[in-house]
Amino acid sequence: MAAYDRSPAYARPVLRIIDARTGEPVDASTTRRGLTRVEAHAPGLDATALRVLLVADVLVRALELGSTPVWGLLSGERERAELRTAAAALGIRPFEDRRDAGAGPAERQVLHVVGEGGAAPDGVRVAVAPVDPGPVDLGEALGGGADPAVLRLALLAPHRSRPVRLDAAALDEARDTLARWRRAVAAWARRPSRPVPEEVREQLRTAWEDDLDVPSVLRVLRRVETDPDLPEGARFETYAYTDRLLGLDLTRDLGSPA
Numbered sequence: 001m002a003a004y005d006r007s008p009a010y011a012r013p014v015l016r017i018i019d020a021r022t023g024e025p026v027d028a029s030t031t032r033r034g035l036t037r038v039e040a041h042a043p044g045l046d047a048t049a050l051r052v053l054l055v056a057d058v059l060v061r062a063l064e065l066g067s068t069p070v071w072g073l074l075s076g077e078r079e080r081a082e083l084r085t086a087a088a089a090l091g092i093r094p095f096e097d098r099r100d101a102g103a104g105p106a107e108r109q110v111l112h113v114v115g116e117g118g119a120a121p122d123g124v125r126v127a128v129a130p131v132d133p134g135p136v137d138l139g140e141a142l143g144g145g146a147d148p149a150v151l152r153l154a155l156l157a158p159h160r161s162r163p164v165r166l167d168a169a170a171l172d173e174a175r176d177t178l179a180r181w182r183r184a185v186a187a188w189a190r191r192p193s194r195p196v197p198e199e200v201r202e203q204l205r206t207a208w209e210d211d212l213d214v215p216s217v218l219r220v221l222r223r224v225e226t227d228p229d230l231p232e233g234a235r236f237e238t239y240a241y242t243d244r245l246l247g248l249d250l251t252r253d254l255g256s257p258a
Contacts, residue, residue, distance in 0.1 A: 015062055015209045017111065020127035025211065027109070028059070028124075029068040034108030036063055037071045040095055041114040044078040047131035047138060047166065048115050050086060054152065055128050055160050055212070056113040057092040061245050062208050071107060073098045089142040090152050091247045126212075129163045131155065136166040149248050150175045156214050156246065178248060181239065184225060186253040188236035196238045200224060204242055217242060 015028040029036045040056035042049035056072065063070045074095035076083065084094070112120040116127050141151045151166075154174040158164050200220065207216035224230060224238050243250040 015066055015068075016211060017059075017124065017126055018211050020114075020116075020125040026124050028063060028111060029066070030108045035069045035071055036109045036111065037073060037107040038063070038111050038113065039073040039075055039098065039120075041112060041118055041120050042074065042076045042083055043118070044076065045083045045086060047133040047136075047164075048128070049076075049083060050090060050138070051131050051155050051160070051164065052113055052115050052128045053083070053087045053092050053095070054090060054155055055126065056095070057087075057247065058156070058214065058245060059111065059113065059126065059212055060093070061247065062212060065244060066209075072096065086138065086142055089148045091148065091249070126160075128160045132163065132165040134165050134167040136171065141166075141171070147175070147178070149178055153178055153246075153248055157218060159213065159215050178250075181221070181225070181248075181250055182253045185236060185239050185250050186256055188232040188239075189251070189254050191232040191236070193237060194231045194233035196241050197230065197234055200230075200234075200238055201241070204238075208245060214246070217245065 016025045017028050018024070019026050038056050038060050040053050042052050053074070060070045060072050072093070072095040074080075074084075075098040080097070088094070110123045111126055112123050113126045113128060114120040116129055136151075138151075140146060142148045150171055151174070154166060154170045155164060157170075157174065164170070203220045204217055207213045207220060210216070221239065221242060224235055227235075230238075239250050
């Protein structure tokens with residue numbers, strides 16, 4: 001579904017999002033340099049609200065990678081300070097408070113990121129399926145020595161349209177994947193750098209420009225991890241580049257002992 005604005009000089013990828021109101025794809029940015037407002041609607045602190053904020057965070061990152069100016073806002077009525085603290089631990093960049101933002105700059109497109117069935121003003125709605133925290137204590141998953149990136153990956157791995165149940169299996173899989181990738185990235189960094197292969201870059205961009213398809217992005221990374229024809233320096237640059245979208249701190253172990 002990745003779309004391109006054609007011109008004689010270049011083809012520019014455009015992030016397209018399924019509007020939950022209509023079921024139709026829309027451009028996340030209506031003009032190349034037009035401002036897009038991303039407003040996350042989180043009524044209180046729970047696992048679903050954190051997933052809403054996480055999707056909004058990745059959406060902002062994707063737009064920025066496409067050189068689109070973005071204005072991020074948080075809309076909610078309860079537990080705002082607690083929600084911001086939990087979001088920061090999860091690696092979500094700060095969003096302005098909707099109540100304090102005033103008129104703000106004039107935007108060309110507005111995207112409302114909201115839990116399924118949640119209320120939002122008229123406009124494009126990016127729906128996020130609910131999270132069943134199961135036996136997971138969010139406080140423990142976000143602090144107390146735990147690595148919050150494990151929870152971030154567990155919430156990112158399924159498509160946002162699919163409900164998530166956080167259980168030991170989901171967290172263990174995310175923890176194992178994260179540890180393996182960080183070790184690999186640290187090892188690849190010791191090899192001569194090579195650019196991200198253009199074919200791989202196109203696969204990544206096609207994935208996230210297509211309704212912010214993060215699971216497809218992760219599948220590309222898994223292929224890169226095991227492709228015997230890719231130089232290790234290219235693997236490193238691919239993972240570092242993709243982490244600008246995912247925010248998993250994949251380069252954290254650079255310089256650690258082999």
